[in-house]
Amino acid sequence: MRGSHGKWSLGDPNGDGFNDCILVSDGGKRFVVSKQLVIRRLPAWVPLIESHTDGSRLYYTIRTTISTEVLDDITNFLQNNCAVPNDWLRLELLLDEADKWKLKAIEDAVLTRFAYDVTQENCIAVWKSCKDHSSIHTNKVFHYLLYVLNEAIKHKRNLDFYQIKVDDLMEILTSDFLNVRSEVEVWHMIKTWILAGRKVRQKYVRNLLQAVRFVHLNYKEICTKRRIPRDIIIACFGWHGKQPSSAIEAFDVFTYTWRESACMEIGHKVAYHACVVIGTKMYIAGGYDGDTFFNDFHCYDAERMKWLEMAPMHNARCYVAGCELNGKVFVCGGSNGHERLKSAEIYDAEKNQWTQLRDMHFARSDAAACTMNGRVYVVGGFSGEFVLQSVEMYIPDSDLWIEIATMNTPRSGLACVVDGDSIVIAGGFDGSARLSSVERLRSCSSYTMILPSMPSARSNFGMCKYGDIIYVVGGYAKGVTSSVLQFDGYRWSEVSALNIARSATKAVVLRAWPNPERIVSDGQNGCGRIVRAEQSNSGGERSDVNEDDSDSRRSYFTRIFRGVF
Incomplete structure (x- = not known):
């Protein structure tokens, strides 16, 4: 219960004895509380207490300069531990008063609300508030800021960036966890900030450029001063040699x-499985270990850094297709060791429960699945008699399957990935040969268009999209391969090969996972086994840069940078 606006009279019980103290806002509104509550939870106000008598009754007043709304929030919180308000401006005023009067509990509650509601638009303001008040949420908010700020600046979604202080900007730019695709984006962030106040900020150019990890540094410097990727591609499990891995x-x-990721190791060996990432959890469904067709379902929890065994699927599924659908794990098709399956089911993590869905039109093993615009697309596969050329779409609202398109080529052991408003379909086996061809199926279309073919044919490989680049990982060609390809929408090129050649593997992207430095480490002091790829250098002119002198290199780029103003 609360006393406010004269609703209560002095002497009403309030769990702390009696209400014998009146708090007065700057607008003259009165809030009745217990003096003992003030002494215990508002010690900074004790010197402000004034004593009064009303006949034989003794009571107290405290006159404040706090607004009526904020004083109402303070008394409500202290008396009843009620939640803080939702209005952002009111929260800022409440935080100011809580800081001024050392109301730590209210301060913590406001900062918790800020951290819970952090977005691209307010992440700098929330980080500064948490940092200034030494909040337990500071580190978590800072890592969120590092992950989203680059995109927020590109799309002009965070106006606080243009007013940020140089020391705070330097702290952001020098972090190993800053989420950028290349150091050119760091350069653009510096340029954007400088141009917002060129006359007073140009003097900081040289210092800010120290945050740029120049691609022209020698190899030793790159290895000892590299950023930690915030989004990480992983290749998990698969078939290696004569057994699963x-x-x-x-x-x-x-x-x-x-790099071999030691922190995610598991004793469970499996291939021909489905792998789905939702938030900070990675799920492995079904598969095959050389003897058993699994209905097992395992989860790697990145927050706890451990594997968990979850509720099993209704059906054993090897050669299974899976994807995320509205925050749940969707799987379909596959083989149970006796027949190919047309059944589908979905997993709800909150209930740790699988629910069976309507069957597909065709039984499909070795198919591929992905989600676009809230609907699941299942592509190709093997029926047990022939390789399929069709594409089926699942509509979750009506639990309905529709055959919507036909590929140019029948494909099993293929892979697909969503690319904007279309699906890129690659590789596989057509019943007589492995394929290098690639097709694109646009939303609402019933036919595919041809894209540039991969340099080499393969089936049973992993495929994912990282930024604007599509990656193809491992697979089976003339044998199990470690080859990895990337596709920029126009052409394919080779990148670093896997350390362990694998087919029947899965490639997924872990987005903004905690402890990314542990994932890209192989457990040997963070220096994983490295397989370097030869890359073309499109970094621009560098003829007058000393290869071994990073200071002269920085001066060179400083001159280039100043030339843009």
């Missing part, structure tokens, strides 16, 4: 290297 490798997009 438990290997998980992570791709470092800054050094173009694959």
Whole structure:
């Protein structure tokens, strides 16, 4: 219960004895509380207490300069531990008063609300508030800021960036966890900030450029001063040699290297499985270990850094297709060791429960699945008699399957990935030969268009999209391969090979996962086994840069930078 606006009279019980103290706002509104509550939870106000008598009754008043709304929030919170308000401006005023009067509990509650509601638009303001008040949420908010700020600046979604202080900007730019595709984006962030106040900020150019990890640094400097990727491609499990593998490798997009990820190791060996990432959890469904067709379902929890065994699927599924659908794990088709399946089911993590869905039109093993615009697309596969050429779409609202399109080529052991408003379909086996061809199926179209073919044919490989680039990982060609390809929408090129050749593997992207430095480390002091790829250098002119002198190199780029103003 609360006393406010004269609703209560002095002497009403309030769990702390009696209400014998009146708090007065700057607008003259009165809030009745217990003096003992003030002494215990508002010690900074004790010197402001004034004593009064009303006949034989003794009571107290405290006159404040606090607004009526904020004083109402303070008394409500202290008396009843009620939640803080939702209005952002009111929260800022409440935080100011809580800081002024050392109301730590209210301060913590406001900062918790800020952290819970952090977005691209307010992440700098929330980080500064948490940092200024030494909040337990500071580190978590800072890592969120590092992940989203680059995109927020590109799309002009965060106006606070243009007013940020140089020391705070330097702290952001020098972080190993800043989420950028290349150091050119760091350069553009510096340029954007400088241009917002060129006359007073140009003097900071040289210092800010120290945050740029120049691609022209020598190899030793790159290895000892590299950023940690915030989005990480991993290749998990698969078939190696004559048996399945438990290997998980992570791709470092800054050094173009694959590293064995020791922190995600599991004793469970599996191939021909489905792998789905939702938030900070990675799920492995079904598969095959050489003897058993699994209905097992495992989850790697990145927050707890451990594998968990979850509720099993209704059906054993090897050669299974899976994807995320509205925050749930969707799987379909596959083989149970006796027949190919047309059934589908979906997993709800909150209930740890699978629900069976309507069957597909065709039984499909070795198919591929992805989600676009809230609907699941299942592509190709093997029926047990022939290789399929059709594409089926699942509509979750009506639990309905529709056959919507036909590919140019029948494909099993293929892979697909969503690219904007279309699906890129690649590789596979047509019943007589492995394929290098690639097709694109646009939304609402019933036919596909041809894209540039991969340099080599393959089936049973992993495929994912990182930024604007599509990656094809491992697979089976003339044998099991470690080859990795990337596709920029126009052409294919080779990148660093896997450390362990694998087919029947899955490639997924871990987005903004905690502890990314552990994932890209192989457990040997963070220096994973490195397989370097030869890359073309399009970094621009560097003829007068001393290869071994980073200071002269920085001066060179400083001159280039100043030339843009």
